[in-house]
Amino acid sequence: MQTMDIDKGKYVNKPRKRDDVGVTFSGWRKFNSSWYFLSTEKKSWTESRQDCLGRGAHLVIINSRAEQEFIHQWVGCLNIYLGFHDTNTEGVWEWINDGQSGQSSAPGTTYWRDGEPNNTNQDEDCAHLSKKESDPLKSWNDIPCTTKIHWVCEKMASTL
Known part of the structure; x- marks a missing residue:
């Protein structure tokens, strides 16, 4: 199974294990009541969303500061x-829920970087978690939905 080596920023083969966050399962990682899958490739927002749907999941929805x-x-x-x-x-941000029960479409608390969202060039309609900022509470940025980056899928723990 390939998992992300956080310290080295690359994918490595590691066995399934129990860790301080939860149990990993075939590329999925558990946190609280959800399982998460980190992509190993880059795609557009629409392609990323389709990949998650194909896994019976949705693009990650942030429901709490801890998450x-x-x-x-x-x-x-x-x-x-x-x-x-x-x-x-434009300017009305919403969460997808793709039919997942217990998921809200209301934005609730957000974690935008300072000055974001700014809709640069009038084509930034998708949110991403940007690692330019070390503060996890100010790390969201809006980008064009055609930009190819990694993604995280989420599904309820009861569905894996």
Whole structure:
């Protein structure tokens, strides 16, 4: 199984194990009541969303400060897509839920970098967690949905 080596910022083969966060399972990692999958390739936001749907999951939806801090630490040096966008109405950010029960489409607390979202060039409609900032509570940025970056899928623990 390939997993992300957080310290080295690259993928390595590691056996499944129990760690301080939870149990890993075939590339999935558990935190609280969800399982998370970190991509090993880069795709657009739409392609990333489709990949998650194919896994019976959705792009990660941040529901708490603890979840934000976990994702920020876990992805290491990677920028990753979030399931957060304003493609329907500019400036109105919403979470996708792709039919997952217990997931809110309301934005709630957000963790934008200072000055974000800014919609540079009028085409930044998808949110990503940016590793330019070391502060996990100020790490979101808006980017064009066609940008190819990594992503994290999330599904409820009861569905894996």
